[in-house]
Amino acid sequence: MNNSILTPRPTREGKGGGSFKCDIILCGVGGQGILSIATIIGEAAMNENLYIKQAEVHGMSQRGGDVQSNLRISSNPIASDLISKGGADVIISMEPMEALRYLPYLNKEGWIITSSAPFINIPNYPDLEDIKAELAKLPHVIAIDIEQIAKDNQVPRSANVILLGAAQKAIGIEYDKIEAAIRRVFVRKGEAVVEANIKALALGKAAQK
């Protein structure tokens, strides 16, 4: 009866055949829209018949405090709702200091995809140059000013989807599949919203390394 617990831990072997696993920490400040990124990734993953677990934070911490969500996707059943320390493959952050908060969870070869613009709502926010230097020390970082790119390209409400576009390779789900998921998620809000988000996804993709 307990055989299920003896299945080997899924490993990440990339796309096309074999098993797939990606553990993602989504983070930011309450109200920045990390959960809609999670919704799109979740939709794409479910469509691929992958297993998903996504732990969210609700309630008091949403009021301008730090927020995070653990999103786990795998071709094998997932046990824990939470990601272990050193277990995350990707950190997607709407804010640069918040990206650093979850470093202990990132594995050694993991990626950080973060907005470079600070959200300063506390008096003791660290020096931005120090944050940039800290990020620069890490091997796999994409830091882009998503708010600015969104404004410059007339998609001001889709900054979070730009970040998702920039994270696409790191997540390992094919671009077309994420695009299709965006269509399904936003279809109820009309074609203009769908197109804005697909444009934002492409802008993010262009910023990938």
Added chain:
Amino acid sequence: MEKKLLLGDEAVALGALHAGLSGVYAYPGTPSTEITEFIQLHPLAKERKVHSRWCTNEKTAMEAALGMSFMGKRALVCMKHVGMNVCADPFVNSAMTGVNGGVVVLVADDPSMHSSQDEQDSRFYGKFAMIPTFEPSSQQEAYDMMEAAFDYSEQQCLPVLMRVTTRMAHSRAVVQVKDEARPENEMNYNAVAANWVLLPANARKRNDKVTAQQAQLEEDAANSKFNIGPSPVPSLVGRGGKCPLGIIASGIAYNYVQEALNSQLSTLNFQLLKISQYPLPKKLVRDLLNNCEKVMVVEEGQPFIEEQVRGVFESQNIQGRLTGELPRTGELTPDCVAAALNEELGVKNEESGINSQLSTLNSQLVVARPPQLCQGCGHRDVYAALNEVLKEYENPRVFGDIGCYTLGFLPPYRAIHSCVDMGASITMAKGASDAGQWPAVAIIGDSTFTHSGMTGLLDAVNEKANITVIISDNLTTAMTGGQDSAGTNKFEAICLGLGVEPEHLHVVVPLPKNMPEITRIIREEINYKGVSVIIPQRECIQTFKRKAKAKKQNPL
């Protein structure tokens, strides 16, 4: 069967609807709120006219559910763990009355207190009320358990307590759901007055019956499909030896144990007992103890199982939160469970899959970012005015309450001196005033006031207590996401009805431009020797923005 990506809370809600639910009764509370919200928006609930309106508090919710059960229909009660304290009276006595239609009481515990003032474990309530308790370990199990719980409630004529924790309530997973819902129960008149009228003579009979039922409940738990193991370990069969480690894992903790075991040791000897239905099936626990040299208990919350297994003999072979292998308080994590199991199984951390990748990364730059009142929130203006006036007094004390405005404790306001439980602001201000304190100010939100503040205000009025009560009314239950507030547009009438003097009852609009008026009124009412009530009234900025956005998208 259809596949859906559901929050644990949503799986519970859909499970209840598919089990023929006729009413959900609840007061919002993190992490339980989404259950009722899901039912409110679900087409099947609308079609069947399932009751889903918010209740004034958890006690009224539990009692209304009992009424629905009395008439033969199925009812669900939802709350966060501290809400259980508020409805403890009807909850405990619902075991004495028993049920007619099935009743499931769902309590969402919040270990590590993400949004709460304590980390009480609701399984203790189930035990002392003699009510069977279910504790799902996955979203799928949460969905499946709802129907099982309603069936079991009707079979045993007892309510069922279902306990979830934050990580179950607020985590999403793919759930297979049924295509068709069970019909609702028909109304009936089967409830017997001799059971439901808890005069001592009746209650004694029921108490004997329910007490005698406990053996059956335990046997059912031993045979429950939700409790799994312990299974024999092949390598030990025929050797007569003992397994080095047995593991008892309950609820969400089962997942962390699986995660740790998945990453390693196909050859290691251990036995696993999963507990998801209580009373604790002692037979299964004894089997595990007999088979294993040592047993580790891994459970989310307080050491509920562990204390029962250890008893008073302080066995050296039982490990867990009480013996330090796992942290005594706070939420479990996959890391602390893996570390404890690796230690016991003699696995070096670097050999285990999880910790081999362990990051040594860290940043010294990161600082805390506490939650705060929203920009444009009326509570901000209330605290600005209150602080301005209280500067003029020597030792003012402000008794706070539960809601967004509890954040007034933090800088820049540092405005409140207490926050204990729903409604305590008014009664604590009164007690402080009884002790001789002046100024004694209470600050309470609109929804908290109708939840548990009104009775305290009556106490204060009856004794003409020298207190100033501020009901900071944002027309919603804001902290939990903007649910309807029971007293909206009724606060003046309620206060007058309770006997507050009309000349000491004021409604103001908390905006910076009104500061002179608001500070003047606060000052005058603090100086008045008696009960004053000031109601700063302005809609929550979050619900205001949401409505404006909805209106823009859909002008009709």
